[in-house]
Amino acid sequence: MIDKVSLEIKIIETLKTVNDPELSADVYELGLIYAIDISDNGFVHIKMTLTAPGCPVAGDIIMEVDNKIRAIEGITDVNVMLTFDPPWNREMMSEEAKLELGFL
Numbered sequence: 380m381i382d383k384v385s386l387e388i389k390i391i392e393t394l395k396t397v398n399d400p401e402l403s404a405d406v407y408e409l410g411l412i413y414a415i416d417i418s419d420n421g422f423v424h425i426k427m428t429l430t431a432p433g434c435p436v437a438g439d440i441i442m443e444v445d446n447k448i449r450a451i452e453g454i455t456d457v458n459v460m461l462t463f464d465p466p467w468n469r470e471m472m473s474e475e476a477k478l479e480l481g482f483l
Contacts, residue, residue: 380455383417390415390423393447399429400436404480406444413462418433421455423448428467437461 394407406412406427414426425444441459447466449457469482477483 380419381417385472386421386423386451387415389451390417390425390448393451394444395439397443397447398465401434402431402476402480404472404476406440408469408473408476408479410473410476411467421453422458423454423456424458426459426460426462427458428462432463433465 391407395405395447397406398404399406399409399411402409409430411429412425412427414424416424416426418424425448427441428442429440434440441461445457445459448454448459469477472480472482476483
């Protein structure tokens with residue numbers, strides 16, 4: 380049995396290393412990660428969005444999330460699902476990201 384709590388902490392730490400190049404902030408603090416689901420066998424499902432549907436680096440960001448999460452010890456497989464429902468807005472950002480980007 381895996382420790383889902385410590386695995387989720389590692390996943391979040393890893394997501395904080397994936398930056399959205401348009402805003403120069405990480406996908407987690409931007410509020411682009413809607414859900415992290417971890418099964419008992421180490422399969423991770425991530426539901427995420429992007430700041431805009433026409434994001435020119437969408438594929439790169441999704442691939443980076445997938446590759447980095449897949450490299451975490453204890454994870455057996457990864458599925459990254461992209462959604463635009465609900466659409467992302469600045470209110471989804473953490474206080475830290477808002478401060479860093481000058482939105483506060």
